[in-house]
Amino acid sequence: MSTQFDIKGPLNDAAFGATVTLKSGKGARALAAAMKADPAALPDALSAHGGLLLVQGLHEINDDPSLLVTLSRVFGPEVEDYRHTLTNLSSVHTKVPEILLVSNMAPVSKMPPPRPNPPVAADGKLPVQYPHQGGWHTDQSYRRPPPDISLFYAATPVAKDQGQTLFANGTLAYEALSPALKAKVEKLEGLHAQPGTGRSRRAALAGEMPRAFKPHERSQRQPVVRVHPVTGKRSLYLCEGGQMDWFDGPFVGMEKGPHGDGAKLVDELMSHMTQRRFVYAHHWEQGDMLIWDNRCLVHAATWYEPGDQRMMWRTTVHGNPGAAYAGEAKSWIPVAAE
């Protein structure tokens, strides 16, 4: 029982996640002080509640973005400095380089995903299941070792019924697989591609020729069943369209390409993992912050009116990927000989 926090789960209409409130005080500075006083509480809560925490009312971060980095440091030994990771600088906060800008505003100009068609699911609710809702991924899975945790702050969200972030729980999804499918994926590896390297399903379907990789851009193998280094639980670890390699993958040792047996398995697993019973949909309010564990959750952005302005800030925490990655150099950092 934490002396600093009230932690209540699960999140609205979901089977996992928790809301964090302070026992005394409110706001981002008070949160930072409470996390300093009890640094294990929120990392422990993240593990105990399936890898997703919501904290609201952190508006002070808008005026002092470095607070987001202070909060991030509690979750691991390394908060990524995007100046050193070949990130396009137009997506990096000019004063706080640990913050990645996710926005449709210039100069980032990342447009929202397409609106699902039809715009509501068969049950009348927001669509969540693949392929009706697309773009499911876990952050930076095209790197080895992949990151642990992301923090995402709503500096300027859009209308509450648009621009949601969806989370699917890979642990619950793995546990619900049939024994046959569990056996099929147990030793399987996915081939994860960096968006922009021309390896997407769309590019493969269009018959495009992928460009040559530089060594540090190569698609990376990842286990389809990932064992969480803190909880020991197994989770499905998988992306789809833009973040798998649809030329040499999507799976190692299976039929390649967008029409092969590998593609059929991505569709089957992703559709299974994103059933409503495994999903949480977050409807953003200004000042909200979500903390998610990339080792056991996948997420996706939803459509919003492209003319509306949205600005979200993300940090990425690295350092505890698990024994499978022990001693590995960072795949995404070029070596001098390249």
Ligand SMILES: [Fe+2]
């Ligand atoms: Fe993401």
